[in-house]
Amino acid sequence: MPNGASVRVVAPGWRNTRVDAAHDAGQDAEQSAQQDAELDAELDAGRPAPPSWPNAILTGLVLAHAAALACLKGFLPALNDGPTASARPGSLLVLHPPTAQLRFWNTENSEIPAGAKGWIGQTPFEADAPWPSPRRSPRGDGYRVLVVGAGGIGSGCLPAMAQLLAGDPDQDEDAAAVPTLGIVDDDTVALHNLHRQTLHTRGRIGVAKVDSAIAALTELLGPRRQDRVRLVAHRLRLTAANALALFGGYDVVLDASDNAPTRYLISDACVALGLPLVSASAVRWEGHVTIYHGPRPTDAPPPPCYRCLYPVPPPPATMTSCDADGVMGPVPGLIGALAALATWPLLTHGRAPLAGQLAVWDTLAPRVRTVRLRPAAPDCPACAGGQDPGGAAPGRLPAADYAAFCGMAAAAEGTASCGLALVPPAMRVAWEQLLPRHGVAPRPLALATWPAAWPRGGVLDVRPPSEVAVGTLPSAAGLPMECDDGVDDGSPRRAQTMPWTLVCRRGNDSQRAVVALQQLGFTDVKDVPGGLTRWAAVVDPHFPIY
Amino acid sequence: MIVFYLISGGLELLFDNQKSLRIGLPLGTEQTSATMKELISFIVDAGILKERPELFKQNDTVRPGILVLINEADWELEGELDYVLKPNDEIVFISTLHGG
Numbered sequence: 001m002p003n004g005a006s007v008r009v010v011a012p013g014w015r016n017t018r019v020d021a022a023h024d025a026g027q028d029a030e031q032s033a034q035q036d037a038e039l040d041a042e043l044d045a046g047r048p049a050p051p052s053w054p055n056a057i058l059t060g061l062v063l064a065h066a067a068a069l070a071c072l073k074g075f076l077p078a079l080n081d082g083p084t085a086s087a088r089p090g091s092l093l094v095l096h097p098p099t100a101q102l103r104f105w106n107t108e109n110s111e112i113p114a115g116a117k118g119w120i121g122q123t124p125f126e127a128d129a130p131w132p133s134p135r136r137s138p139r140g141d142g143y144r145v146l147v148v149g150a151g152g153i154g155s156g157c158l159p160a161m162a163q164l165l166a167g168d169p170d171q172d173e174d175a176a177a178v179p180t181l182g183i184v185d186d187d188t189v190a191l192h193n194l195h196r197q198t199l200h201t202r203g204r205i206g207v208a209k210v211d212s213a214i215a216a217l218t219e220l221l222g223p224r225r226q227d228r229v230r231l232v233a234h235r236l237r238l239t240a241a242n243a244l245a246l247f248g249g250y251d252v253v254l255d256a257s258d259n260a261p262t263r264y265l266i267s268d269a270c271v272a273l274g275l276p277l278v279s280a281s282a283v284r285w286e287g288h289v290t291i292y293h294g295p296r297p298t299d300a301p302p303p304p305c306y307r308c309l310y311p312v313p314p315p316p317a318t319m320t321s322c323d324a325d326g327v328m329g330p331v332p333g334l335i336g337a338l339a340a341l342a343t344w345p346l347l348t349h350g351r352a353p354l355a356g357q358l359a360v361w362d363t364l365a366p367r368v369r370t371v372r373l374r375p376a377a378p379d380c381p382a383c384a385g386g387q388d389p390g391g392a393a394p395g396r397l398p399a400a401d402y403a404a405f406c407g408m409a410a411a412a413e414g415t416a417s418c419g420l421a422l423v424p425p426a427m428r429v430a431w432e433q434l435l436p437r438h439g440v441a442p443r444p445l446a447l448a449t450w451p452a453a454w455p456r457g458g459v460l461d462v463r464p465p466s467e468v469a470v471g472t473l474p475s476a477a478g479l480p481m482e483c484d485d486g487v488d489d490g491s492p493r494r495a496q497t498m499p500w501t502l503v504c505r506r507g508n509d510s511q512r513a514v515v516a517l518q519q520l521g522f523t524d525v526k527d528v529p530g531g532l533t534r535w536a537a538v539v540d541p542h543f544p545i546y
Numbered sequence: 547m548i549v550f551y552l553i554s555g556g557l558e559l560l561f562d563n564q565k566s567l568r569i570g571l572p573l574g575t576e577q578t579s580a581t582m583k584e585l586i587s588f589i590v591d592a593g594i595l596k597e598r599p600e601l602f603k604q605n606d607t608v609r610p611g612i613l614v615l616i617n618e619a620d621w622e623l624e625g626e627l628d629y630v631l632k633p634n635d636e637i638v639f640i641s642t643l644h645g646g
């Protein structure tokens with residue numbers, strides 16, 4: 001293959017196979033065949049002949065390969081390592097919507113013949129129109145894209161967004177319009193979630209995720225293109241107090257956050273400011289992508305906002321998170337990459353094929369199910385039936401405290417962001433208060449000393465056995481309904497009257513246990529906010545956190 | 547009447563980890579077919595749902611945070627609880643995902 005040539009990973013007739021989720025309009029076969037011929041003429045003659053496998057198999061293999069690599073490293077550097085790519089560092093993967101071709105553009109390499117560079121083919125919406133720039137906004141300056149969350153989904157969408165916005169350094173007409181890619185996160189890189197948060201590295205454990213992300217993206221873009229995207233770190237927790245001011249500086253927001261209150265807040269802020277919201281979420285084997293409150297299609301009712309779809313928050317017990325419920329590492333990466341792809345037509349054409357539809361990926365029943373969603377609800381307190389711009393109350397949020405709206409407590413420092421508020425604060429006790437409560441310092445006691453060391457109740461670990469096996473406080477024990485407290489007065493004490501302090505992983509299940517024990521007649525049960533995660537933060541930094 | 551339905555988003559944990567089921571509904575007659583409301587009650591009452599029914603059904607409908615799809619469309623487009631089931635309809639109960 002000639003040096004620097006583009007690589008075409010297509011089989012004859014590939015363009016006619018149905019793999020393009022973003023495909024908006026049909027294309028007749030004659031035109032397709034003609035385009036095939038044109039493209040064949042353009043492409044270098046040295047490319048290897050594609051094997052005559054069934055297109056569907058090849059399509060599946062290539063997409064699976066690309067998706068797997070995308071999840072591992074972000075779209076593009078990974079392809080440099082792949083067996084199909086002779087592309088050089090800085091290559092750009094293009095999933096071309098009208099014909100679903102995969103093309104690799106090596107935008108770093110000036111050896112590419114000029115005629116073989118640039119966008120080729122129809123745009124998704126207007127026949128024969130050139131691809132508008134994904135960099136330059138109608139204002140004349142660069143687009144401003146904000147990604148909320150630099151975790152697992154952020155690890156999928158940030159590299160793809162950075163590559164998209166950086167574009168081709170040899171296309172000078174866009175040089176002056178430098179896009180902005182903002183990243184919001186208040187967390188630091190941690191070992192236990194690196195399996196999915198592939199933007200971060202072991203070497204950056206403890207570093208702010210926003211700083212780690214920018215380091216990764218700067219390296220990804222390389223010396224020729226790192227100045228072509230303005231990377232902005234917002235190291236803060238998104239709240240109702242700061243969301244509007246922050247979002248006001250952006251054109252589109254990607255929700256890569258990890259909890260329900262933040263998702264309601266992001267949606268409400270986007271509606272209030274008239275911004276489209278690309279929303280991605282993932283747990284366990286599955287992921288969802290959609291565009292809320294996107295540009296209104298001419299022939300369809302206005303698409304819903306998050307509140308239109310979920311007017312009532314789910315019970316806290318059913319809220320899902322990657323930390324609590326687990327997630328297959330590649331799933332958030334895949335979903336994040338899809339979210340970046342969905343943002344593309346929003347920038348280039350101001351249109352959102354995914355608005356009003358929800359794309360659902362399920363690893364165990366593997367296909368992308370794309371379903372039609374309800375239109376915006378006229379009585380929605382945020383968007384009021386999709387009124388644009390600004391929804392029901394332009395520039396204002398319909399709620400002040402999103403944690404309370406979702407039935408959650410504000411997160412305690414050092415604990416997960418998503419805290420259940422099932423029991424009142426008076427029935428909770430911090431680790432530091434265990435001495436006055438139980439007469440012992442909060443340090444591990446040998447199980448063998450129970451109950452002598454715990455004559456009046458004690459600390460109980462209520463996690464399931466599989467988690468207790470990871471590590472626990474040696475003082476944890478099963479709770480007997482009746483026990484001998486060592487006071488020989490002839491009658492066993494009822495355990496129900498003793499003070500018990502319940503701990504779990506993060507302080508959610510322990511609250512449920514408090515409620516359950518109260519229903520059994522226990523009169524003095526409390527739990528520890530933040531649970532063992534908090535224990536690791538304030539008492540024992542070596543305690544295994546998972 | 548046979549209805550094919552799928553469960554995902556973690557809801558399958560309430561269904562003994564079954565992700566897809568094909569059930570015959572002993573509901574409705576020649577004249578009146580079963581509705582979505584009756585299907586939801588049937589799923590709970592017939593023991594198809596294995597645990598914690600409050601995490602699936604509340605006040606005759608699904609709990610907040612469950613999206614119901616009827617043949618690949620949001621059930622609000624199809625009449626929600628009043629939708630009359632047809633043979634081989636595909637019903638999907640899918641729990642909202644919040645993680646990232």
Ligand SMILES: [Zn+2]
Nearest residue numbers: 305308380383
């Ligand atoms: Zn709305």
